[in-house]
Amino acid sequence: MVNGATKPKRFVNYLLLILFGSVMILPLVWMFLSSLKTSDEIFAVPLTWIPSNPQWDNFSRAMELAPFGLYIYNSTVTAIFIVVFQIISSSMFAYALTQLEFKGKNLLFNSILITYMLPAAATYVPSYVIVARLGLLDTLTGIIISNIASVFTIFLIRQAFLQVPKELVEAARADGANDLTVLMKVMIPMSKSTIFTAALISFVQMYNNYLWPSLIVSSQEKYLITVGLNRFFTTQGTFADQWPLIMAANVLAVLPLLILFIFLHKWFIKGISDNGVKG
Template identity: 55%
Template sequence: MEIAIKEQTKKKKAEIKKLKLKASNIVSHITLIIFSFLMAFPFIWMISSALKTKDEIFKFPPTLIPEVPQWHNFISAFTSAPFDLYIFNSTFTALTIVIVQVVNSAMIAYAITQLEFLGKKILFAIIMATYMLPAAVTYVPGYVVLSKLNLLDTYTGLIISNAVNVFGIFLIRQAFMQINKSLIEAAKMDGATHWQILWRILVPLSKPSFITFGLMSFVSNYNSYLWPSLIIKDPKLNLITMGLRQFFIQQGAYGVKWPEVMAASALTVLPLLILFVVAQKWFMNGIADTGVKG
């Protein structure tokens, strides 16, 4: 009898644990759904407003679904300003900056992790210390340097001034440190050069980290506004952020064409969404592999 009672007690405890686990999972999923919706709501509202008339946008109480979708707002916004040029400018400069940053970060991370030289730890400490500096602190000296090099109002100046990314150095360094050193030692014994070890062994094995860094850097530079607006004045060189602001001032700052402003904003975000959908697998792997959570 006692054995049967104990078994029943264990079964009840196991069932209670399962119920608690299910309840915990349900609460977690509901919480994640709520926060995901809150994160996505601004974009959903932007798309919804882009498909409305101006009167619907200011209608109270507001509605999420437009009565009659105004798809022509997207065409009107795209033809009212050279957004194709702006998107190309931002994509070109951001992609070039990413390539330069990836190459520089890989070489610096290789030197810090694989080479032995005097002051290596101090050098890394100095590099990381610069990460603590506010970006605005570098604007004045950066502007002066570009002015003396006659690189203001050029893509070259914008690219050079963003050639190094401290976070990228740190991220790739962490990835390199996780690679088995025996692979590197074997490559050295086979006569591989530092260049071959870097690009044929370390980089392929750290691909998720490189893709993660590249994606983050691309988004950051694609969305950059303050620094480009300081050094670029030629309208033909405007990035998407600068072009969108100009369009906002001309078309919608006083509530003239808010649906078109929302449509233009949605168009500028589209390349980033496509990029993330394509690269999300490697992006998540890179975050997990490096142990960096953001």
Template identity: 50%
Template sequence: MDNRLENKQAKSDPYAYGKVKLSKKIFITRLIKYFLILFASIVAIFPFVWMISSALKTKSEVFSFPPKIIPSNPQWGNFIEVFKEARFGTYMFNSLFVATSEVALQIVTSAMIAYALTQLKFKSKKVLFGVIMATYMLPSATTYVPCYILLSNINLLDKLSGLIISNVVSIFGIFLLRQAFLQVNHSLVEAARIDGASHFKILWKIIFPLTKPSFITFGLITFVKSYNDYMYPSLILKTPEKFLVSSGLRQFFIEGGAYGIKWPQVMAASTITVLPLLILFLIAQKWFMGGIGDTGVKE
């Protein structure tokens, strides 16, 4: 009875009737949007769920039909067996060491170059930036042979230091930080210069705090890329003790005899490989998802 009365009142008032129709349209639109987001989330997370589930199964359960997500008797020993059969502790340490070193060096070099491109005045600055961005368009595989020859000439092949040195500069990082630095209010930089601050102090005391989300985003992307890198490290590193986790996983998958035989152990090794990245993202997601909302100038 109340609903009929409200509908009559809404129809008698065109403005109120329009609001009711609009609210229904907004509700349906949001419902569709949330459904699509939920569907996309399930599609994205399902491989991780299946990987973890398979890591806790027996071989017969992995190939059972219909497939089961929850194993009947979780095989936690699969994770221990992986560490016994392969040097996954060494592989993970190598990957974490290389990725952390590359992140630290690339943040420093990218920040310094981005600062020069945004805060310093010199001739052909736009040309230099164009050349830098032009190199970003080159496929990464085109640099493998020149880097291999250079590292060979300075005796850094098959060394983690050689891998780190050849990834000191990131074109993506220069571009990302340059765009972030352009959003910093120039009056803050000018005020710091008047007070006698050096370029280094301006960069790390003024600009860095205001663009911290961009630094964290760049660091996270670089860490994931370096940690997961396979092709280039496989070319540079030949000694098994120096393999990164991707090369170690491949060796365990094929050369270790796990291919087609030990799928639960392969899935356990994959879970171990992915786990540090998931933990890192959970820690840094607040800053990763955040933008540069504050230029540092208060009204």
């Protein structure tokens, strides 16, 4: 009755959570198990869950076929640069939107929100040409600079800045702080958790980004993990005995994010709760 937490109800609740939890986690578990199987085991009917003799060298064999370490490094570095630039520019913009008065402010914010509603894909052709004109095709820089604009990050940080008490800003100004000081010493520290969450979400999205980077980079040493992985899949997928290696490559691709998530999972959740994003 109190929160409906009677015993039978609690039991059903747990049962459903376990059921859904298993379904959600199953593909990941299946991927890990498959990456340790021999090609015979992976094709076994009826299926075998646990590899009888874990093939740890699947990982090193996959690494021999393609430089996954390099791909992961490329992806990580690219994503970090993008996130840093996004946070800097979005914080500045959010500061202007919340602290400065100027003509057409609302119009500007609304038109940016509307842009967010529009599919980014519509910009791909011209953006591709722009990147080409800048001479940045097949460079990681090309991927980085074309991803700096993030409406989602602006939106999230603006939301956090709106919640900074006015008195704090006024007190800082009374002490002679200029705009940059207010931004650095008041707004950003007060919104740390949201900014961190925004950075995490953005990092995950950029690390996982595929379509746009796949258009920009063409040489193997510039591949991001998603691009390299799909290339590996299309070249090796036709050979049945390579499937354990493909699974191992998948594990390699997913692992950095899973580790990140295991350590920082509460931040994904906290930032969203702190903000109360409204529709």
